[in-house]
Amino acid sequence: MVYLTRKIEFSASHLYHNPVLSAEENKRIFGKCNNPHGHGHNYALEVTVAGEPDPVTGMVLDLKELKEILEREVMRRMDHRFLNYEVEELKDQIPTCENIARLIWKLLEPKITQGRLFKVRLYESPDLFAECYRNGAAEE
Amino acid sequence: MSDELKVELGRRYRFAASHRLHSEKLSQEENCRIYGKCNNPYGHGHNYVVEVHVSGPVDAATGMITNLADLDEFVNREVIEAFDHRSFNEDVAEFCEQVPTTENVCVEIFRRLKAFPKAKLERVVVEETSNNTFEYAGRESRITLRRSSKRENQ
Numbered sequence: 001m002v003y004l005t006r007k008i009e010f011s012a013s014h015l016y017h018n019p020v021l022s023a024e025e026n027k028r029i030f031g032k033c034n035n036p037h038g039h040g041h042n043y044a045l046e047v048t049v050a051g052e053p054d055p056v057t058g059m060v061l062d063l064k065e066l067k068e069i070l071e072r073e074v075m076r077r078m079d080h081r082f083l084n085y086e087v088e089e090l091k092d093q094i095p096t097c098e099n100i101a102r103l104i105w106k107l108l109e110p111k112i113t114q115g116r117l118f119k120v121r122l123y124e125s126p127d128l129f130a131e132c133y134r135n136g137a138a139e140e
Numbered sequence: 141m142s143d144e145l146k147v148e149l150g151r152r153y154r155f156a157a158s159h160r161l162h163s164e165k166l167s168q169e170e171n172c173r174i175y176g177k178c179n180n181p182y183g184h185g186h187n188y189v190v191e192v193h194v195s196g197p198v199d200a201a202t203g204m205i206t207n208l209a210d211l212d213e214f215v216n217r218e219v220i221e222a223f224d225h226r227s228f229n230e231d232v233a234e235f236c237e238q239v240p241t242t243e244n245v246c247v248e249i250f251r252r253l254k255a256f257p258k259a260k261l262e263r264v265v266v267e268e269t270s271n272n273t274f275e276y277a278g279r280e281s282r283i284t285l286r287r288s289s290k291r292e293n294q
Contacts, residue, residue, distance in 0.1 A: 020201065028209065029202055096203035099204060102147055129150045129195070130147060131147070132145060132146065133148075135145070
């Protein structure tokens with residue numbers, strides 16, 4: 001099995017606020033991420049696809065195709081957007097790194113038809129990231 | 141694929157510490173041969189980076205596996221405050237007899253963080269330098285060493 005990873009970066013803003021909770025609880029749980037005007041990050045996304053290289057092309061999947069999938073599913077949806085208001089799928093969720101990574105997994109998994117999506121790692125900053133993978137899928 | 145989707149949170153921390161690789165069980169010549177310049181009796185130091193991975197259900201109300209403030213407080217208390225600007229050999233009880241290789245440091249950090257009450261500790265990754273990285277995921281797993289270059293700069 002070969003694991004191929006492609007990295008992209010996008011910039012977006014977000015805020016953490018749950019309307020079900022009181023103002024005090026929101027402040028206590030989310031701290032400065034609760035600022036109503038939001039704040040932003042440079043996100044870095046690493047997408048890993050697992051598969052056997054095709055005997056003819058030598059590729060697990062065509063990187064150009066992966067680039068287009070990432071452009072369509074992630075960049076157009078999230079780059080230079082306010083995640084809470086402009087990303088439909090996140091409207092009822094807190095746009096934490098965990099939830100964004102999970103959404104990206106759900107968007108990409110059905111689109112990757114050569115090889116299979118193995119891992120999504122989303123950095124919110126160089127020191128904080130969330131990772132998604134199928135339970136039981138172990139690296140060989 | 142039917143198996144469930146797993147989400148992990150990764151957080152990186154830093155500390156600076158010194159160590160000397162020397163085993164009382166080995167002769168002076170063997171220590172010198174095995175550990176090379178890391179056997180220097182005065183020790184030497186590194187800027188360590190510790191990557192902590194935790195997993196668990198993402199809470200629907202907060203969107204979080206664990207509140208970062210809780211994780212930071214736990215890691216700072218259990219690891220960073222105990223190791224930062226210390227000598228492993230002299231200041232950390234576990235390494236008074238055990239050789240403070242980064243393999244052993246990685247396992248010790250995992251042992252200290254395993255009790256984190258808010259999420260499951262998945263793995264600990266320790267970078268001794270940007271070229272040498274060690275990973276440990278608990279008793280049932282192996283320690284993995286990744287060396288990113290053959291440059292002998294440590």
